[in-house]
Amino acid sequence: MQAFANLVDKLYFINSNNVKATLLKEYLRTTPDPERGWAVSAIAGTLDFQFFKRKMIKDLTIGRVDPVLFDLSYDYVGEMSETVSHLWREAENDPPPLKQVPTLSNIIGTFKSGNQVQNAQFLTQLLNKLNASQRWALLKLGTKGLRIGVSARFLKKVLAEYGKENNPDVTLEDIERVWHAIKPPYIELLTWLDGNGELPDVSDRVVFQPVMLAHPADDGVLNTILPDKFRAEWKFDGIRVQLSVSENGRALYSRTGDDISYSFPDIVENLNYQDINGVFDGELVALEHLDCKDSKIEKNADIFVISKVNHTTSVTIGSFNNLQQRLNKKKPSKKLISAYPVGIILYDCLFLNGNDLRGMMLDQRMQQLSSWYTQQTFSFLFLSRGIAFENLQELSEIRSNVTRENSHYVEGLMIKRRSSTYVAGRPKGYWYKWKRDPLLIDAVVMYAQRGHGIRSSFYSDFTFGCWHGQQLLPICKAYSGFTDEELKALDKWVRNNTIGRFGPVKDVNKTLVCEIAFDSIHKSNRHKSGVAMRFPRVHRIRWDKPAEEAETITQLLQLVSG
Amino acid sequence: MKAHPQTWLRSDKNGLYCKPLAAYIDPVTPVQRAIITHGHADHARPGHSEVYATPQTLDIMRIRYGDDFCERSVPMAYSEEKVLGEGTLRFAPAGHILGSAQAVIEACDYRVVVSGDYKRHFDPTCTAFDVVKCDVFISEATFGLPVFTHPPIEREMQKLLDSLALFPQRCHLVGVYALGKCQRVIIALRELNYTKPIYIHGALINLCKYYETQGMILGELIPVSSVENTKTLAGEIVLAPPSALNDRWSRKLPNVMTCMASGWMQIRARSKQRRAELPLIISDHADWNELIQTLQDINPDELWVTHGREEALVHFAKTLGFKAKALSLVGYEEDANS
Numbered sequence A: 001m002q003a004f005a006n007l008v009d010k011l012y013f014i015n016s017n018n019v020k021a022t023l024l025k026e027y028l029r030t031t032p033d034p035e036r037g038w039a040v041s042a043i044a045g046t047l048d049f050q051f052f053k054r055k056m057i058k059d060l061t062i063g064r065v066d067p068v069l070f071d072l073s074y075d076y077v078g079e080m081s082e083t084v085s086h087l088w089r090e091a092e093n094d095p096p097p098l099k100q101v102p103t104l105s106n107i108i109g110t111f112k113s114g115n116q117v118q119n120a121q122f123l124t125q126l127l128n129k130l131n132a133s134q135r136w137a138l139l140k141l142g143t144k145g146l147r148i149g150v151s152a153r154f155l156k157k158v159l160a161e162y163g164k165e166n167n168p169d170v171t172l173e174d175i176e177r178v179w180h181a182i183k184p185p186y187i188e189l190l191t192w193l194d195g196n197g198e199l200p201d202v203s204d205r206v207v208f209q210p211v212m213l214a215h216p217a218d219d220g221v222l223n224t225i226l227p228d229k230f231r232a233e234w235k236f237d238g239i240r241v242q243l244s245v246s247e248n249g250r251a252l253y254s255r256t257g258d259d260i261s262y263s264f265p266d267i268v269e270n271l272n273y274q275d276i277n278g279v280f281d282g283e284l285v286a287l288e289h290l291d292c293k294d295s296k297i298e299k300n301a302d303i304f305v306i307s308k309v310n311h312t313t314s315v316t317i318g319s320f321n322n323l324q325q326r327l328n329k330k331k332p333s334k335k336l337i338s339a340y341p342v343g344i345i346l347y348d349c350l351f352l353n354g355n356d357l358r359g360m361m362l363d364q365r366m367q368q369l370s371s372w373y374t375q376q377t378f379s380f381l382f383l384s385r386g387i388a389f390e391n392l393q394e395l396s397e398i399r400s401n402v403t404r405e406n407s408h409y410v411e412g413l414m415i416k417r418r419s420s421t422y423v424a425g426r427p428k429g430y431w432y433k434w435k436r437d438p439l440l441i442d443a444v445v446m447y448a449q450r451g452h453g454i455r456s457s458f459y460s461d462f463t464f465g466c467w468h469g470q471q472l473l474p475i476c477k478a479y480s481g482f483t484d485e486e487l488k489a490l491d492k493w494v495r496n497n498t499i500g501r502f503g504p505v506k507d508v509n510k511t512l513v514c515e516i517a518f519d520s521i522h523k524s525n526r527h528k529s530g531v532a533m534r535f536p537r538v539h540r541i542r543w544d545k546p547a548e549e550a551e552t553i554t555q556l557l558q559l560v561s562g
Numbered sequence B: 001m002k003a004h005p006q007t008w009l010r011s012d013k014n015g016l017y018c019k020p021l022a023a024y025i026d027p028v029t030p031v032q033r034a035i036i037t038h039g040h041a042d043h044a045r046p047g048h049s050e051v052y053a054t055p056q057t058l059d060i061m062r063i064r065y066g067d068d069f070c071e072r073s074v075p076m077a078y079s080e081e082k083v084l085g086e087g088t089l090r091f092a093p094a095g096h097i098l099g100s101a102q103a104v105i106e107a108c109d110y111r112v113v114v115s116g117d118y119k120r121h122f123d124p125t126c127t128a129f130d131v132v133k134c135d136v137f138i139s140e141a142t143f144g145l146p147v148f149t150h151p152p153i154e155r156e157m158q159k160l161l162d163s164l165a166l167f168p169q170r171c172h173l174v175g176v177y178a179l180g181k182c183q184r185v186i187i188a189l190r191e192l193n194y195t196k197p198i199y200i201h202g203a204l205i206n207l208c209k210y211y212e213t214q215g216m217i218l219g220e221l222i223p224v225s226s227v228e229n230t231k232t233l234a235g236e237i238v239l240a241p242p243s244a245l246n247d248r249w250s251r252k253l254p255n256v257m258t259c260m261a262s263g264w265m266q267i268r269a270r271s272k273q274r275r276a277e278l279p280l281i282i283s284d285h286a287d288w289n290e291l292i293q294t295l296q297d298i299n300p301d302e303l304w305v306t307h308g309r310e311e312a313l314v315h316f317a318k319t320l321g322f323k324a325k326a327l328s329l330v331g332y333e334e335d336a337n338s
């Protein structure tokens, strides 16, 4: 436990990813099994139970600490676990002291098998034995609140780096492929990463398959686009998912391999391997039921009517905002599910009915996928259709027409080489994304804050505002899009134009205008301005433009579509 | 004539005023007669007519503000006693920084001790705190919450050396307050056998030189400004005032690991606020246990609490059976030299 607490404490403060990786690898090298595997699990967030509730901590602390001092301390520290970790004191009738600090595996095992009363006793003994920073790590771990700036994705990368040092064949894709099929403390996996033993065999389990990614389409690529070589599809505005169903199980994964099945029981629980058996690549989108006479459908009927329910109702794609209501919900309520229905637009197939299609060309895979699709009846599955075009100019017109009209639904185009096999990672020359042109507005710099990590000495995080009468209302924050030179110039400008501060935030003269690029804009009642933008970034600094000529909120609202 | 200190010792907009001695203790604005407990800028300000302080505190004020920091300075070594107006003044060591003192005031048949800033942890850069029995003890309370328990400095400095061993390519930039903390950190490193040169920011040079004249051995110190190629500072320890940590000055340093030496580093949110990647809990103030210990050692009739987190200390002193109250003083910076 000491080594784990020490690691967690260091990771918590470090900004640099390199340093985090070094610390983690050092820990993996010097810590035995199963200890290190439990640590990996704790950091990756794959421990599937809470040792104790916050209430248990509170109940145990009361009586040990003067309540006035506790409240004053809690006010100052601002956080329960840390306050308790500093204030904890042994009490008279406590259970006998532990002889030594138990291992992490021992702690996890004991809590897992204990009942409420036994766990309260054990927690007391542990808190008596540990020092303040170890207590903090324990309390955070035990309440599943261990947030130390290390994502599961990052941890897997570090595991791959660690493994490569012992065995050059180890890849991140290997780890991602087996990750969801194995359980902590990951002894098989770590043994393999140490260079002893084989990659765990997961062929009889449902697992995430690493996905194929696209490059942005630049002019050089676009000039080679011909309809017989490339297939064009809409790039829908949802989230990339992988649907996996077989006799071994069923799951829905995000593009990084996180199992998100629990958020979408309306999809996953309706799947049965007799009717659907394979691994599918697609876009999870919000759905909207529309009256057929709705003018929205008339305009671009072929894209948006993805399914006709009957002669009066059709299903179309809903806004990303609607989809967002469904993301990261551990247990979505029936009400939420029916208010925000979702579906998947399938656009590729890695396995079908037990056959691995990844070595086939895209056209063949799509042929297999669509012939299976026509026979299935799941109402929440849709098929991405190809877009017919004669040449680049025509494709370009289609793209700008559609994306201009309906920014909710389409992010642009995907262009895929018809002969491409399915290759995990980002292979060159196969898939391209041709995003729609960003929307642009002029906004005024309102506040600035220092950046993180390498940028921590620069003012690089900005809040922008637009006019609402005589007043500026904040509309978005942006931290990217500028060159290093521009960043230096902005930093200098902030230092010379600071008029006040609130903690780390500098209030600046409302005189500098930047052109902000963003992908789409939605109504939002969580923001004072009434709108929320996706992916805002600084497109250009308008040193020349007077602040009063920046956009108004009214103008912004006109960009909201749908 | 016997008169309770509450009738002749009170705070006003200038600071704490002692009527029988016609003097302010650590006033925040220029006054006629000032008693200065130590050289930190929020306690020792320039522009007073007359200043009573230890010789080291006067030296420090001279270094910081120039020779004309006051009209007349009166040096008083520890335990030297002076009649001042209708009372007497002497200084007792406070263990906070070099020259730091408690002001021991006797007047109207009462003895009052004003602690200034103090600590009880061992510190080779200054004389240890002296327990002076008194009727009223006026204590600071910068770290006056039970969440503050300062670890031994060796343990914190070992953390720094361990990090240096694990990340030999990173320049370890340590934020230290220029007066006291800086020199204490250097000596602690030397005691752990760190013999390499230590690189220092320009703002630290003069006070380090002064500590050396007072007999402290700091080893080889090299101003960062004299290093031709700052890339060579990878793997070295660089000390700088906290304000320089995230500022332009630090950009020229290679591959920086930001460390911060302060008692506030005990609290995670405070460390994050400072962007300290390696927080070092090193304080020149009494932690909670030392505050309570001192109160019990002195065992005064009354405790008055000045700057810091008065509320918790006053509350706890009362539960221990002391008469206690908070004296609200203005103008002391919580985060200035802690």
Ligand SMILES: [Zn+2]
Pocket: B038, B040, B043, B096, B117, B337
């Ligand atoms: Zn001080």
Ligand SMILES: [Zn+2]
Pocket: B040, B042, B043, B116, B117, B140, B307, B332
């Ligand atoms: Zn102070």
